[in-house]
Amino acid sequence: MNVDLFIPCFVDQMSPQVGLAVATVLERLGHTCTFRAAQTCCGQPSFNAGYWDEARKVAIHALEVFAGAEAVVGPSGSCVAMMKVFYPELLAGTPHETAALDLAARTFEFGEFLVKKLGVTDVGARFPHRVTYHDGCHGLRELRIKDEPRQLLRAVKDLELVECDETESCCGFGGLFSVKFPMISTAMAEVKGGSLVRTGCDYIVSSDPSCQLQLDGWISRCQSSGSLSAAGGGRRPRTVHLAEILAGTVS
Amino acid sequence: MTQLLPHPETDYPVVMLAKTQFLKDAAAHVRDSGHRAFVRKALGGYYTNRDLQKARYRDWEHARDAASLAKWSAVNRLDELLPRFVANFEANGGQVHWARDAHEARTIILDLLRAAKAKAIIKSKCMTSEEIHLNAAMEKDGYGVVESDLGEFIQQLRGEPPYHFVFPCMHVRRDEISDLFGRHLGSAPTDSPEELTMIARRHMRRLYVDADVGITGANFLVAETGQISITENEGNARLTAALPRVHISISGIEKVVENLDDLSVLLPMLATAGAGQPMTCYNTLYSGPRQPGECDGPEEMHLVLLDNQRTAILADPEQRDSLHCIRCGACLNVCPIFKNVGGFTYGTTYQGPIGSVITPHLRGLADWNHLSGASSLCGACTDACPVRIDIHHHLLHNRRNAARTAPSRLERLGHRLFVVAARRPWLFAAGGAMFRRSLGLLKALRPPLLKDWLASRDLPAAPASSFRGQWAARSRTRHPD
Amino acid sequence: MIAPASPPPTSARDTILARIREALRVPAPVPHVRSHSAEQAVTPKAGGLPALTVLPAEVAKPWLPDGGDTPAERLRIFMENLEKLRAVPRRVPNLQSAAEAIASLAKERDWRRVAGHAHPLVEPVLANLPCGVERVDGPAGFDKNALEACDAGITACDAAVAQTGAILVSSRTCGGRGLSILPHVHIVVLRADQVVATVGDALHAARERAAGRMPSMLSFITGPSRTGDIERILVLGAHGPKELFVFLVG
Secondary structure: EEEEEOOOHHHHOOOHHHHHHHHHHHHOOOOOOOOOOOOOOOHHHHHHOHHHHHHHHHHHHHHHHHOOOOEEEEEOHHHHHHHHHHHHHHHOOOOHHHHHHHHHEEEEEEHHHHHOOOOOOOOOEOOOOOEEEEEHHHHHHOOOOOHHHHHHHHHHHHEEOOOOOOOOOOOOOOHHHHHHOOOHHHHHHHHHHHHHHHHOOOEEOOOOOOHHHHHHHHHHHHHHOOHHHHHOOOOOEEEEEHHHHHHHHOO | OOOOOOOOOOOOOOOOOOHHHHHHHHHHHHOOHHHHHHHHHHHHHHHHHHHHHHHHHOHHHHHHHHHHHOOOOOOOOOOHHHHHHHHHHHHHEEEEEEEOOOOHHHHHHHHHHHHOOOOEEEEEOOHHHHHHOOHHHHOOOOEEEOOOOHHHHHHHHOOOOOOOOOOOOOOHHHHHHHHHHHHHHOOOOOOOHHHHHHHHHHHHHHHHHOOEEEEEOEEEOOOOOOOEEEEEOOOOHHHOOOOOEEEEEEEEEEHHOOOOOOHHHHHHHHHHHHOOOOOEEEEEEEOOOOOOOOOOOOOOOEEEOOOOOOHHHHHHHOOHHHHOOOOOOHHHOOOOHHHHHHOOOHOOOOOOHHHHHHHHHHHOOHOHHHHHHHOOOHHHHHHHHHOOOHHHHHHHHHHHHHHHOOOOHHHHHHHHHHHHHHHOHHHHHHHHHHHHHHHHHHHHHHOHHHHHHHOOOOOOOOOOHHHHHHHHHHHHHHHOO | OOOOOOOOOOOOHHHHHHHHHOOOOOOOOOOOOOHHHHHHHHHOOOOOOOEOOOOOOHHHHHHHOOOOOHHHHHHHHHHHOOOOOOOEEEEOOOHHHHHHHHHHHHHOOOOEEEEEEEOOHHHHHHOOOOOOOEEOOOOOOOOOOHOOOOOOOEEOOEEEEOOOOOOHHHHHHOOOOOOOOOOOOOOOOOOOEEOOOOOHHHHHHHHHHHOOOOOEEEEOOOOOOOOOOOOOOOOOOOOOOOOOEEEEEE
């Protein structure tokens, strides 16, 4: 199969290793990956802020970029949800509505793609560590992805998967919410981050780099301010994307 | 510059913009980790019980579909069903009064109290009465009112509004209640919730017997039979509507259901989602005042039907389903915003996710849209709602409506600039590269937004090259030509 | 110049109904439903609101908690639910045993006055009590102060619901409104065959019995009165009865 990689703008600039890990896994499974360099952003920031006319323009660009793709796969629950769930609403009543529905049907989140589309749970990975999984809200509630990442993690050799006591709580990122209402966002990071750290895990796995940014940002600050032991165990878990574990590229 | 006008509902002067107040209160509240932990602990029992009850349903998700259909069909035929309800209620001897807004509702009720020569008024839980600020108006007119619901009674003594529209005093510790009762009722200190409840019970008993007017709310208005349905656990609403001579009920116009049978779905689901119970203790249908042959009951029953901007929400087909709300409070119970900022921070009658959706409609979008913005759109609320209201998406819709009618010009400019770049891949890539290279400097300079992030969280260093750069290099090594 | 007559003021009722009609000119989309049964319940109509062809209660029926398919199952589920609610269920072979058990209870608790009403299941119980009896529906009329002073209230019921453990009382047949809510203890005497499966069944029966005129009050009583308002800790006996005894006869 030829897979078109959908690399969210901040993955492109801030966590490129996640995009490369996705390609590594898919190629290992025998598929070819293409990166259409004309892609820029899914338009979610403007959409979430309510500037739908602006978001629409960005969406139309994305539709043009991915026209004709067999499958579009992205390592971000929130960005994939934007294309899959919200593009049809954003473009309803415009001449682009059909194209939006068409693209939505061919766009997948990475873990979802492996398990539901390719029917694969074991990619031959090994990761001898204790990990816990953070359910990103867009992936969980817009894309209904819950079990797939866990199936993939359970198939990884020597990996110990534990669950925190707040699996479905939001990390508090929420896009611009994290800086428009920073005190609430941080309180939410405390709750979710605290719960994840208390599992005593070595790695926090996520399918959403924006959640990773938030959680890692809070954990890192806790560590440098000396309050990490209060959060639990004194361990400083690292956040990592599911694709990196499956690709075996965690440094 | 927005003018600070008197509050439209209470006429009290507004000291600062609602948004400023919200940010101030939120900041103060998130620092109170003791309070947050207390509320979290209080909700723990609810989650357990809720899940136990949900498991008793043979399929909770399918039941939600049915509940959603029941309210959708009622609200979308309100033009037919509300008059039908009224005709049936009046045929049972009930008297209906219509109020276009809060002021009219207060006037009607004060007139009823005057006509009844009311001396002692007992009230059971009624969020609609909170919405119209009824207690303050009654007290101003010289009436003593006692809230009989234990949580509302505690809040009344504390001089606070309800913290949560189902659990009004969930933030209050038992030692605080003991002090409160000691000061107001002269009771001995105790740390037993049972004893505290008995103190309130004993105090309230005479009030039920002596009251001449009882004021209640209504959970549902049944069009088929002209009955109002009241859901409660304590029995105080039953007592309020049993013993006084006059019964006044207040309800929003949207509470209509078509058939009595709809309650066979809605009553259990209201209890399960709202309180983790199979049914609440008392679910009562009132047709009207006491009938010939019945040995007790009020001689008069009045129902005040309130619009107060509900027809404005009705007129928005996209958000009309927010009128399906059965006020169970499940969305509050799962909302991370609510759990972290607390009920008072919202500054509204209805808190939490549903409150954030409807308050801009009830009180004005420009001033209250920050409630729609104060959300990460996690969607836990929508998942929890027993009648499938699309709550978190309506927050998005409110944001869109605000951007159209009252945009922030600076913000809109920012988004427009982003669009210019996003449609030009070379420009977008160049901008991204510039961001990466200057991140270190930006962190030192701390411009707005970045400053807010860095106040409480770190940001990693930018990588040396972007994905597109590394991909291009990767492709070259694989396919050199 | 004669000033034009101003139009008569529109009443609040007319204004609100006009606003509703205006608002509903655009129908709202059918809610997103997931189940096949719910999808089947809605039939799209050309222009205007789709019709609901299956009642929501019917759609919900297979999915709500179980109420039991046979009388024996219903009874078992009912009694289990009563216990979970901390009500006290007691099965007795006949009305006489119920009367005796209640008389012992009155003696053990040292009750001075018990209230009741006229009903074939209640009167024999009242007659057998060792203490004073207050009749709420007697010729002397209803005295709320006297009722307040009673230690217990005894009522019949219209139905009992297995699915939830509820008792359905009515102001017409169960001694009015106050009797089942004011005294500290509520005792219900019912026949085992009055237990129906679901809330829906009980409402259906209530509609039939009412024959066009509903009583002024119908109330589902699901266990003793309770509150969780203090730190979300369950306490029984908030304002209504602290104890609920349910005697199932036969």
